Amino acid sequence: MQILKKTELAALKKAQELGAEKVIELLDKKGLVGRGGASFPTGKKWRFAFDAKADEKFVICNADEGEPGTFKDKFILENNPETLIEGILIASYVVGAKRAFIYLRGEYDYLKGNIEKVIKSVIKRSRLDVSVEIVVGAGSYVCGEETAIIKSIEGFRGQPYYKPPFPPVSGLWGKPTIINNVETLTCAAQAVLFDDWNSSLRLFSVSGCVDNPGVFELPVSVRLSKVLELAKPRGKLKALFFGCFGGCMPYVDMEMTPENVCGQDCVHGSCSVIVVDDSRSIVDLCYVIAKFFAYESCGKCTPCREGTVRVLFLMKKLKDMKATKEDLALLEELAHHIKNTSLCGLGQSATNHIITGLKHFREDFEERIL
Amino acid sequence: MKIKLDGKDIECDATKTLLHICKEHGINIPTLCYQESLKPDARCRVCLVELNGKLVTSCSTLPSDGCSVITSSEKVIKARKMNVELIMAGHVKACNIDNVSHNISGMLEEIGLQGIRFDPIRDYEQDLGSAVVREDNKCINCGRCVRTCAEIQEIYAIDFASRGFNEHVAPYCEHNLADVACIKCGQCILHCPVGAIHEREHLFEVLRALKDKRKKVIVQAAPSIRATLGEEFGMPAGSLVTGKMVSALRKVGFFKVFDVDLGADITIMEEASEFLRRVGKGGPFPMITTCCPGWILMMEHFYPEMIKKDYMSTCKSPHEMLGMLTKTYFAQKEGLNPDDIVVVSIMPCTAKKFESTRPELESGVDFVLTTRECAKLIRHFKIDFANLPDEDFDSALGVSTGAGVVFGASGGVMEAALRTAYEFGTGNSVTKLEFDQIRGLDGIKTGSIIINGKEVRFAVASGGANIRKLLKDKDKYHFIEFMACPGGCIGGGGQPPHSTHETLVKRAQAIYHADAGKGLRKSHENPVVKKIYAEFLDKPGSEKAEKLLHTYYQKKSEF
Numbered sequence: 001m002q003i004l005k006k007t008e009l010a011a012l013k014k015a016q017e018l019g020a021e022k023v024i025e026l027l028d029k030k031g032l033v034g035r036g037g038a039s040f041p042t043g044k045k046w047r048f049a050f051d052a053k054a055d056e057k058f059v060i061c062n063a064d065e066g067e068p069g070t071f072k073d074k075f076i077l078e079n080n081p082e083t084l085i086e087g088i089l090i091a092s093y094v095v096g097a098k099r100a101f102i103y104l105r106g107e108y109d110y111l112k113g114n115i116e117k118v119i120k121s122v123i124k125r126s127r128l129d130v131s132v133e134i135v136v137g138a139g140s141y142v143c144g145e146e147t148a149i150i151k152s153i154e155g156f157r158g159q160p161y162y163k164p165p166f167p168p169v170s171g172l173w174g175k176p177t178i179i180n181n182v183e184t185l186t187c188a189a190q191a192v193l194f195d196d197w198n199s200s201l202r203l204f205s206v207s208g209c210v211d212n213p214g215v216f217e218l219p220v221s222v223r224l225s226k227v228l229e230l231a232k233p234r235g236k237l238k239a240l241f242f243g244c245f246g247g248c249m250p251y252v253d254m255e256m257t258p259e260n261v262c263g264q265d266c267v268h269g270s271c272s273v274i275v276v277d278d279s280r281s282i283v284d285l286c287y288v289i290a291k292f293f294a295y296e297s298c299g300k301c302t303p304c305r306e307g308t309v310r311v312l313f314l315m316k317k318l319k320d321m322k323a324t325k326e327d328l329a330l331l332e333e334l335a336h337h338i339k340n341t342s343l344c345g346l347g348q349s350a351t352n353h354i355i356t357g358l359k360h361f362r363e364d365f366e367e368r369i370l
Numbered sequence: 371m372k373i374k375l376d377g378k379d380i381e382c383d384a385t386k387t388l389l390h391i392c393k394e395h396g397i398n399i400p401t402l403c404y405q406e407s408l409k410p411d412a413r414c415r416v417c418l419v420e421l422n423g424k425l426v427t428s429c430s431t432l433p434s435d436g437c438s439v440i441t442s443s444e445k446v447i448k449a450r451k452m453n454v455e456l457i458m459a460g461h462v463k464a465c466n467i468d469n470v471s472h473n474i475s476g477m478l479e480e481i482g483l484q485g486i487r488f489d490p491i492r493d494y495e496q497d498l499g500s501a502v503v504r505e506d507n508k509c510i511n512c513g514r515c516v517r518t519c520a521e522i523q524e525i526y527a528i529d530f531a532s533r534g535f536n537e538h539v540a541p542y543c544e545h546n547l548a549d550v551a552c553i554k555c556g557q558c559i560l561h562c563p564v565g566a567i568h569e570r571e572h573l574f575e576v577l578r579a580l581k582d583k584r585k586k587v588i589v590q591a592a593p594s595i596r597a598t599l600g601e602e603f604g605m606p607a608g609s610l611v612t613g614k615m616v617s618a619l620r621k622v623g624f625f626k627v628f629d630v631d632l633g634a635d636i637t638i639m640e641e642a643s644e645f646l647r648r649v650g651k652g653g654p655f656p657m658i659t660t661c662c663p664g665w666i667l668m669m670e671h672f673y674p675e676m677i678k679k680d681y682m683s684t685c686k687s688p689h690e691m692l693g694m695l696t697k698t699y700f701a702q703k704e705g706l707n708p709d710d711i712v713v714v715s716i717m718p719c720t721a722k723k724f725e726s727t728r729p730e731l732e733s734g735v736d737f738v739l740t741t742r743e744c745a746k747l748i749r750h751f752k753i754d755f756a757n758l759p760d761e762d763f764d765s766a767l768g769v770s771t772g773a774g775v776v777f778g779a780s781g782g783v784m785e786a787a788l789r790t791a792y793e794f795g796t797g798n799s800v801t802k803l804e805f806d807q808i809r810g811l812d813g814i815k816t817g818s819i820i821i822n823g824k825e826v827r828f829a830v831a832s833g834g835a836n837i838r839k840l841l842k843d844k845d846k847y848h849f850i851e852f853m854a855c856p857g858g859c860i861g862g863g864g865q866p867p868h869s870t871h872e873t874l875v876k877r878a879q880a881i882y883h884a885d886a887g888k889g890l891r892k893s894h895e896n897p898v899v900k901k902i903y904a905e906f907l908d909k910p911g912s913e914k915a916e917k918l919l920h921t922y923y924q925k926k927s928e929f
Contacts, residue, residue, distance in 0.1 A: 299532065309534070341425050341449050
């Protein structure tokens, strides 16, 4: 796997030889985009922070991988932390940060000791004057949102705030800050060093009704049938969920490019695929996901705070076969409302599963109506 | 920058938010969590507009070149309505009609909310503080109180706790407000749109005392009340209603109506003398005023080292001084039993409610009513306030000077003290009574004066954040006045809510107007003050004055 290739500090050395501007150009050329879900060009992000004038800048590695069905960052943290740390050091070197943070998911606390060891040894060998601190989250899903990470590290409530200003201009403690996903930073180190680095290879987390769940490295344009071939689905395929926030679609053998996934009204995100067989009802799954979002909403903005819980109540009614036609209409209205008016990415995707569920599997919903 | 606003091409300032731009072009957008004095939070999602087809909150969004903004499409109106419906679902059932500080009815009307499809589900206990009461069942999570406490006051007594649907406003570690480092300033009350946070009312207790035939219930009104009470009865901001207020209070049935301005004059006598003693001894400086109980609490919680360093004046606040004199001097003179006297203060302040329960004080005041409660009391007796004749305070403790009146505005205590200190110190009279450097609504004001060849530097700050700022270079000054509420008592937590900057300006003008209209404008020229010292207290700082009019402070927890 490309992602497991170690750079052994050669990437950092090369970055230092090239200089900050050249590194950014190189990343632009190699086409590295964010792997956390938003697919924002990494070079562009770094350039914003590089251009910003400030006495202090920060780098944050987003290791708050809370999305159900996504476990690729854990895979990297377990198997190639050295290259990740090197990526962080390269980012720090490029933007001129003296302090970097790894915002580690609360549930990954058991990895902390090992990562700390790696940080120590990598920094010692790199002889770079940068500190990398691990901040362990407290188990909040929304803290994977970049502005919420900033608030959390600052010691405030982990709640998102509105953008702009974007973090590369004004982030942690009001200073320019770049926030990149674990996979992105690891890829950054590899992209700098290896001439044959392939930007189209992505990590797919596949789980659900499959015999061989796990992380697979595949080209982003891989056909879905190829992914499933590796994962070995059980039973008759019914649907695919792209994590919790990506929505669901019926099985269609298509190329897994973001455009194609969007065509199904779903969000490609961090390439997580949850396979569902035909023994399940989409309503039951949507209920579980609604519960998840009602629980994980931070409570800041009205549609998400009040809406997700109302969605949950309506889903419960539907699940228990007590809902009326009007309830279903209200559910649909609420789902679109939450998506359109929420403050951050969590709220904006908190009802994707219902919107896409109603689009592709309306009969599952309607058969539950009173 | 050129943008399209509701189909019209307009020129706009790129640094202004869409909400501002719309307002400038006469388009009214309903808001809820937005407040001019606070940073936008974009949490309520009521002020939605369409920006290039996408719904955004206008309070937090800046225009981009050539963008198209639509403020009243069906999509916008539907989304706003749904958000308000979601917000109000919990509130409506908990809210009773008798809710004076409800200021969202205009917004609700504009939104056109008809019926709510969701059931209320929140169930919280009331947080019954000694001065401020929180009712989370009414709360709509707009966060104005939290932001006020953090941004304007920098006290951080309340914040949100829990998450998602369980998110609610809570003091530190979910303790009661009474048990945490809250300065009881009540600024949160002024900003709450739904009355979910309000003063601890003492109306019932006062009414009971009024009915008790054995009790002599004496009322005393603070300097700033006369400039704000009118607003509660629909008069424009800045209406001076001293005479009507006195006659209304008499109609309510109070035995005597006294003027806290007199207490302010006595405070000045004590404070100016204390200051001159310090000038004579060469310190300790700065001396800091102690009229504001909010500031006292702030000091005890966050700056307790000041107690040891003796920066704080030992003077009680004016109404406490007057309350004490009512129960001693006045009772003695009239042959009344002090136990039969009930002193009620009408204050612009919620912290005064707490102050009157401080064990350090042996308070002479039994109950404190805010301006809002006072208006409620007057309404309770169905008194036609606007058409009342003007009456004077009872003369026994009701003669005051302009120096007492200016206590109501930020900088007033300093100004009054300087008028007297200058004359006490030099023996000459002050040529210009108005100290313009320390007037106005700036958060921090400074100035200096020469007394006996020595330069005395003074500073004034109002609002918690400004106090913190000024405290960083407090060593530059000899005399500092701190008021916890922005603008001083005219912006107090017990005043009519939802005041704008203009309201405060008008209230301050009324205060200074009242000062200018007084024949007597220096505290030491007040004949009643002279009489009290001659007959009772001897002289400022005497043993008796120390016992009755001075107090001490105690360190409190930072959390």
